[in-house]
Amino acid sequence: MQTILKNKVLIRLSEIISSHENEILAANRQDLNAFPDMDASTKDRLKVDEKKIGGMIQSLRDVAELPDPEGKILYGYTRPDGLHIENRSVPFGTILIIYESRPDVTIEAAATAFKAGNRILLKGGKESLNTNMLLTQLWQQALTENGIDQNFVRYLNLSHAETQQLIKNNPYRVDLIIPRGGEKLIAFVKENASAPVIVSGRGNNFLFIDKNSDFEMAIRIILNGKQRISVCNALDKVLIDENIPDLEQKVHRLTDELLHKNIEIVGDEKINSIDSRIKKNDDSHILSEEFLAAKIYLSIVPDIEAAVNIINTYSGGHSATIVTNDDANADLFMQQVDCAAVYRNASTRFTDGGQFGVGAEIAISTQKLHFRGPLGAQELVTNKWFVYGNGHIRE
Known part of the structure; x- marks a missing residue:
């Protein structure tokens, strides 16, 4: 057509x-x-x-x-004997x-x-x-x-x-x-x-707050990640580096903001001991759950390597983000996290064909x-070989 x-x-x-x-x-x-x-x-x-x-x-x-x-020509080749070969994109x-x-x-x-x-x-x-x-x-x-x-x-x-x-x-x-x-x-x-x-896989997206980060930025990104609860690019899990300065104060600040938005907060024993308003849940199965609800899970982790391991073990392979001022940690996270889209200092809510500039998407492939990622029109083709001869035979 x-x-x-x-x-x-x-x-x-x-x-x-x-x-x-x-x-x-x-x-x-x-x-x-x-x-x-x-x-x-x-x-x-x-x-x-x-x-x-x-x-x-x-x-x-x-x-x-x-x-x-x-109909894009992906490859073209003319043999010495004049046989012309093209590989084109087709539906x-x-x-x-x-x-x-x-x-x-x-x-x-x-x-x-x-x-x-x-x-x-x-x-x-x-x-x-x-x-x-x-x-x-x-x-x-x-x-x-x-x-x-x-x-x-x-x-x-x-x-x-x-x-x-x-x-x-x-x-x-x-x-x-x-x-x-x-x-x-x-x-x-x-x-x-x-x-x-x-x-088109599930979400269950993670955010990691690095020890060297802008915490107020992290809060804004987290709240944006819960702005809509029914979408696959929503945020479900937040991991916080235990070495972040003023950890307890910052956990209280994040909890205040989430509760103000009527978001239910659950977390592991360590973060519950910091703020009892966070409901304790040490069942590892919750780490695999996509909430699709006004609910979020918080956890304290020892370092970035632990965060990457948790994400690669439990996430849906959709999206993950790191909030950090450290270029080396950002690169390590983005290279090692096994998700379709990885972010630095930005919300997972951007994982969308329209936001990525590929127009409407048919799905977000995990x-x-x-x-992988938002499938636009450019990804909904396969390829086919077109060969033009003039009585050519293979000797």
Whole structure:
């Protein structure tokens, strides 16, 4: 598909969404009202408001502005006998996105895959059905108006059992599956899929406060990391170097700020002995838990090496940050921590395709193959060899 045509579809879809804002909000209210007992995190992911609609519109425009990843010549070679060989980027083919709660995925993730030339199958959760069905209809309107088969973007309204069979049997001949949801969904897809899978992993992100650091900066970054509780780039764990000057005073200061924001604080025995307002929890399993709640875990560690070891043992491999004034410690941390994104003196909340300048993302991969971190359109292609001859035969 030509770049100009892809971009026309994306821009037209942004216009259609803008003109159907009231209908989108009404469909989303219907979804919210159908599940009144959902937890705060799920509700935050499901809810669509004017700001989220504006984000969808902007993401479509951003993706339209990006270079087309399809058809790039990655390598070229002409043999002495005149045989010309090229390696080019090509779409995967059909991408199945399985996701929970978040209707904006229907627009933003699909737009990313579409810009790379892929067909898209969408399977959202039952709690967001009305919003997703409407957004898919808007997709199909933009496609039809530009002379493209409306099934280039298709929504699969399937039961739980039907979705399991979809994953196992691959009746739609899917080339790539991207599950975006809880650990149970991801584990089932990884275990049962008959097509390649890119895992959009969980968060459980860590921050380490080095002994040589700006503690007020650390507090600002920590509070920002808990600004939204339902997102995978939220902050869950804070490790504090025990050699930091005025340790007790600083722990009290951090505790004050977190409690002021109504964030539940838990921690190990050592930090509980410093501030009893921190609920003691010495169960190591909590270090692996992604909270998705107004909750944070604090711990005192002996040094940066211990912090790196804890992060590499328990984190989800998503994002980790160090707050430090020490260049050597920053480099050691960023080199040795095994996460998709590592930060110095900045919030993990920036791990996002739009914030990283790659436009809307289809997922944040915590795998090392074939790509890691926010997956934009540039990462949703594979490669293919094109060989041009004139009766060439190999002797």
